[in-house]
Amino acid sequence: MIESYIPIFLVIGFAIVFAFGVLLSSTAFGPQRPTSEKSSTYESGMKPVGTTRERVSIKYYMVAMLFIIFDIEVIFVYPWAVQFKKLFSEVGISVFYSMLVFLVVLELGYLYVYKKGGFRWD
Amino acid sequence: MQIPIEYYLILSAFMFIMGIVGVLTRRNAIIVFMSIELMLNSANLTFVAFASYMGNTIGQLFVFFVMAVAAAEAAIGLAIILALFRNKMTLNIDEVNILKW
Amino acid sequence: MINNAQEFYNALPILIIGTGILISLLIEIYAEKRKIFQPWISIIIFIAAGSYALLSIEQKSTLFMNMLATGGNVNVFYFIFTFGAAVVTLLSINYLKKYGANYGEFYILVQLSVLGMMLMAGAKDLIVIFLGLELMSVSFYALAGINRKRLKSNEASLKYFLLGAFTTGFTVYGIALIYGTVGSTSIDLIAEKFIELSNNFLFITGLLLFFIGFSFKIAAFPFHMWVPDVYQGSSTTVAGLFSTGGKAAAFSAILITLGALFTAGGAHTFTPYLAVLAVLSMLYGSIVAIAQSDIKRMLAYSSIAHAGYLIIGLAAGNYQGIAGIIFYLAAYTFMNLGAFGIVSLIEGEEEANLDIKSYAGLAAKYPMLAALLSICMFALAGLPPLAGFFGKYYIFIAAIKADLTWLAIVGVFSSAISVYFYLRIVVLMYFKESEKDFVVAHNSTGLLAVIISVLLVIVFGVAPGTIINLISSFL
16 A cells, blocks of 8 residues: 555655755855845845735736736636547547637737737836 | 535535625625625536536536636726726725716 | 538628627737727628628528527527627717727727627527627626726726626526536527426526526616616717617527527416516616606616516517517617617717706707607607517517416506606607707717618518518527
């Protein structure tokens, strides 16, 4: 019973060793020039300490809205990718083209947002 | 051990009613919207429970569509709420009342 | 997937609109003179799709693995949606400048909502109904708030959005329960199992929740709260689209599901529920409309009353009822668009001239506008020989054939009440002195749109028999 878990333990062990190895080697060998900006919790992000009722810039919401839309469309690509080989042998190349049409429509939306300046930060 | 389908249905009905109560009692537009999302998710839970109970995949497929549509609704809802906030500086839906006869 | 040329031709109305949306997006991004092009291109797209739908009306088939039906009354609905939207677009060209929201997105959103309506009208599966409903609703939320700098517009779109999303929750939960009991979302299969499941608590709850969601979209009585506020707050042409296209699309989806249940022998299961809904909507809409002083709110309450008349046809539960509903929807679309069109022409900058008193003495100053508005008002009131009369006539006849004579009598009574507030406008225009002095800006495209809709109303009134025979032959 326990033998079947050995590969998992191996992976966990490797992950721990690798993660700490990378961290330690970068502190050991890398150049260190700390500034106050660099050593804050979220570098070039929000200030970690302050009032919790602070208003967030409206730009964050714009990015959040666009992220939700383009992120969620991927859920249609996953099942397609999983079933692709089976569908390809049954229906043929049109399986590929139907997803291509979907992605082209999505890209047009992306292009629209880009040209309208939806991603412009300033 | 198989969990009976009734458990899922009762849980999702409970979630659905919580959503309705939230919509009817809360006054902040964002929280009302979160309650609506809770209603949609209770429907998703029902779909998935039935799909696994009956062993067909239509329910799971429907959940994908509901999720995508909910995302689109969330985006447009946030946009509407933002536009209102820029003009009115409030999210309380009781104060949004200039259209009355 | 499209397997052969014939299927491609049958899907063409939907494909034209779908491609048109992508083209309009590209124009919006790249074209220099997009403000001039955009509306005309979308009008051409609508008319192409609508005319093709009329030409291929005999080609009945199902597409995409039994997901979408074409031909027959589906194409009649396609015609209503596309021509209605073309009229709305034509009205909006000059109106939007006056309203201060001349964005190209407007035309793309109208096209998107029409695509959603077409999916609803042709659906053979609850998934397609749901997707169409949401495509339409999401575009409508954005259209209601198109003037993002104006607080009224914001408020209208927030109210529409919150209540619309709330009822979407009901619809989806209803579909989940239907799916759970039937084991499929195909409408044919649901109809097949209807008799077997008619005592199943979950199934009936699911169907009721599903219809509650649609009662909101058609603005029937207990779910009507949003209608006056949204119509008043959003731009006048968009309100015209909500009250015609949106209502027709929701009715088409109800007709698809209920029509399938009729063939399964479940015609009268919902009659008591629908009859109560019809009586409440008609009386509430007609009585409250009398008290309104804003013309858009008056038209909103009248649209609640019209939803009531249409529900009588559903309650009748026979094929005459369905044919009557489709005819009434076609007539109602154009007479209401005509009325909203005139209101949008007379509306001044900053939403001036929207109260009913502004219409006093209009006939002396603008006889053309007054005459067109009078025709629309007579048609909405249901006076013969205009289209509205025959719509009501067919629906009441269907109710009498289904032994619902009392419902028809309530309907006639309610239309008698409604004559009062429609004719009040006509009386104001012709027999009262003008109180306010204002100039109606010349707007040739808007006038053209109104004339087209009034002509269609007259055509429907002159030849109702041929149209109703055509619709009945497809049932």
